[in-house]
Structures are given as C-alpha cells and as structure tokens.
Amino acid sequence: MLGFxxxxxxxxxxxxxxxxxxxxxxPEGTIKPTITLSxxxxxxxxxxxxxxxxxTPKSNVQSHLRRPDGTxxxxxSMMTDAQGEFVHDIDSLLLQRGVHDLxxxxxxxxxxxxxxxxTATDEPGxxxxxxxxxx
Numbered sequence: 001m002l003g004f005x006x007x008x009x010x011x012x013x014x015x016x017x018x019x020x021x022x023x024x025x026x027p028e029g030t031i032k033p034t035i036t037l038s039x040x041x042x043x044x045x046x047x048x049x050x051x052x053x054x055x056t057p058k059s060n061v062q063s064h065l066r067r068p069d070g071t072x073x074x075x076x077s078m079m080t081d082a083q084g085e086f087v088h089d090i091d092s093l094l095l096q097r098g099v100h101d102l103x104x105x106x107x108x109x110x111x112x113x114x115x116x117x118x119t120a121t122d123e124p125g126x127x128x129x130x131x132x133x134x135x
Contacts, residue, residue: 032054033052033106033111034052034113035102035103035104036050037049037116042121043121043122044120044123046092047089048118049087050087050090050102051086052078052087054084054113055080055084055086055104056106056107057084058082059079059080059084060108061077061079061104062076062105063075063076063077063078063103063104064101064102064105065101065102066101067095068098068100077107095120097122099118100117100118100119101115101116
C-alpha cells in the first residue's frame, strides 16, 4: 500500500503527458472524474483514503502516484462501483517524505481526474484509518 498527504504546492495541476499518452478532456456536459483525499498531511505510519467519483460505473480505473523526486510508482488498477465511485486506502510506511501527486484515469473513457497533492511526513500522529474525506 502507498501513503501520503495533501499540501499546497507549485507543481502543475495535471499529469505530464508523454508522447505515448495524451490527457483526454471531458466532453461538454460530461462529469469530469474527480478524486479527493481524507487528509492534508499524513504522519509516519499513518493512513490516507482516496475517494473517486465521476468515473465509468463498474469499470477499471488506473491510479497514478508520483514521488517527490518525480518518479512514478507502478499504476494500480481498481474497479468502480455501480455509481462510478471507488475508495482506496493508502499507508505512508514506504513512501518517501515530501510532496506526492496522485491522480486517476478512467480506462474506458481515457478521462483523467484532477491531481491531488499531499505530503508524507516524519511527524508522529494518529495512525488510525480515516473514515471520511475532508472536502
């Protein structure tokens, strides 16, 4: 599992497109996939939840996580429910300390969510899993 925290930062609010991939825009009138996180900062040995909505119902979503050094973890595949939503637990145990970027791509439509920024810290804090988003 992965872990991280949200923090305001100066990074771009969209994932970098490479020559092999393009970021699809939502057609007019279509709900754009969105992710939110349960915490802004995550302490060492802490937990974070990612909430997704606006994705294709009962379909595959690819989760992306970029480390503070700019490298990306391998993608994680998740299935959405009948409403096009998902929840994913992340723990900070193995994450580099610093600002991370998280986004999800709808495998059916190619639409990409917003990018959430979070920070994994060395701070002590509650280690229980969060139960609801902050937004």
